[in-house]
Amino acid sequence: MTKKVALWIFLVGTISSSALFLWLTWDTHRQVEFLANVDKLSDDVVAGKRVFEKYNCNDCHTILGFGAYYAPDMTKVVKRIGVDGIRYRVKSPEKAFANSSRKMPQQNLTDDEIEKLIAFFTWVGEIDNNDWPPQDSAKRLTRSEEVMVASAGLSPGAAVYQRRGCMNCHSLQGKGGSVGPALDKVGKRLKQAEIRRYIRDPKAVNAKAIMPAQKDLSNKELDEVARFLANLK
Amino acid sequence: MTYQSQRISHWYFKAALLLFALQVVLGLWLAINYSYTLPQSIVNVFSFATARAIHTNLLVLWMLLGFMGGTYYIVPEETQSEIYSPAIAWFQLIALVVTGVVAIVGFVFGWTQGRPLLEIPRPLDAVVVIGALLFLFNVGMTMFKANRWTVVQGTLLGGLLFLALLYLFGIPFYKNVVIDWYYWWWVIHLWVEGAWELVTGAILAFILIKTTGVDRHVVEKWLYVEIGLFLFTGIVGTGHHYYWIGAPKYWLWFGGIFSALEPLPILLMMIDTIMHVKKRKLEIKNPFTFTLAVGCAVLHMIGAGVLGLLHTLPQINYYTHGSQVTVAHGHLAFYGAYALLNFLVFYYAMPKLKGIEVYNDTKGKIAFWTMSSAMSLMAVTFGIAGVVQSYVERMLGMGYMTAQHYMRLWFEVTLVLGIFFFIGMLFMVYDLFTLKPAKVKK
The missing domain is CATH 1.20.120 (Four Helix Bundle (Hemerythrin (Met), subunit A))
Incomplete structure (x- = not known):
């Protein structure tokens, strides 16, 4: 191989890749209009993005998987913890993470800023991004019932508890979140039917509850997880 | 000088x-x-x-x-x-x-x-x-x-121009977060897997020509091939960051295929660095400079090439994206490719700037081996934490903090390794500020 051939390898490699890349960039711009629902990209959403940047949220959290890995991903946060869950955590992180081994700073956001942030997260949650992240995947959740059936001999309720992300907020034997109360002895306080009713619609039982209503659970899943929890004494 | x-x-x-x-x-x-x-x-x-x-x-x-x-x-x-x-x-x-x-x-x-x-x-x-x-x-x-x-100059100037140009894409405020990340990667990815590689290639080629005495034409010929492959695979390879951001599905294919080829130029760079060092025509004055050059080529390959390849395919990246696996890759890639390249430049140029022909390399060696071992092991501990995270959080669907509890041990080990890295760093900084000529052997 001569130096001239080497030069040609360089030129052809660079130019072909650049041309392909620029063409794909043009096409991506075109398709993102639909994939990211640009028609719903309101002023509030943009203001929310500015709030997200103003408080440097992205240097602890990831969004669409990018950022720092010190705190949970924000892509599907609305679906995962609900808008009340977001309000509570951002407004009073010192309370929400009082028992957590990792803290979130109190940055004194105004109520208006929090609402804008929620608008931003709501819009981001609807981006068609190939079903990422897996822990919040809709496909994965429909599979949770299969798992429940598969582990029926052991404890289907425990499977629901694990698959449906209860431990994002609650803990058992010290493992799990600290936003909601630990559930180790919940069966002492509440009966199975009460637990069932609470999970389906917390506000109907306690107007001040911050737990989001679990509307995705099937009746069968709800029965099983309530039975599992009622037996924790 | x-x-x-x-x-x-x-x-x-x-x-x-x-x-x-x-x-x-x-x-x-x-x-x-x-x-x-x-x-x-x-x-x-x-x-x-x-x-x-x-x-x-x-x-x-x-x-x-x-x-x-x-x-x-x-x-x-x-x-x-x-x-x-x-x-x-x-x-x-x-x-x-x-x-x-x-x-x-x-x-x-x-x-x-x-x-x-x-x-x-x-x-x-x-x-x-x-x-x-x-x-x-x-x-x-x-x-x-x-x-x-010379080709070295041209590559250097081209790399620096490209580097400066790409920075501009990181400045505007983008309303749409998808587009924001799309261009964010023009800065970050095209820097480290494009512009910075050109600068690295040029600097490495220069030092090899000067220290090994291998014919300039041979070194520059390989430089052309390497930067050609870097840009061919690296530009479209940016697509491996576009899998999960709301960009079209074809990025799974383009990103996956092109980025799977990305280790090739790094491998070529490693092989030709080692070959040039083996076939050197000049007498070795400062063997530590060669240790750094080969260390840079090898850890560049492991950190950027191998650890990158491990999670670049969409089927794997679906579970490892945005986890500590990325941290493992990021740390060893930056250390291997760019930190070591800088150390090579420091140890090549700083003695000459002080008028020292043959320098005492005792502290430098301690620093290099301490930092390189610590960082390689940190890639392992971050990697284990990342695999635990991918499994517990992403595959089992347990909560974020639940997964973090299982990973904590590995962060503690990382802290210990970080202290070793810190000590190695002190040795190097002190050494470079107080370089002394080697004692002549009698």
């Missing part, structure tokens, strides 16, 4: 070393954040986010200073002329360091653009752009005036 204006590079290197030391200190602090529970009062005042912004911006700043210093050292020798304007070089060094310090102090008080790695606020971006333009003008004018073109 043959040209007076090369002296400026010495100050670039010294500034880079001090900022590197500070970066490592911040790294230790981040590891403490992961390993222990800090009280709310500390978190409110100096959050992980602030410390991380400082850690990553220092990385970029000291490496760019190292590249610029390296350029000011190499260009006079390649063009066989003095630098066009030493005054500009001085001004630009001061401007960049002052901007960096202002930015870092600003982060502590919440003055930030709020986008990872690009936190420097927009008014300061303007200063960075002016500094970059002056730098390019100065380097370009030196080359044009001398009019003695």
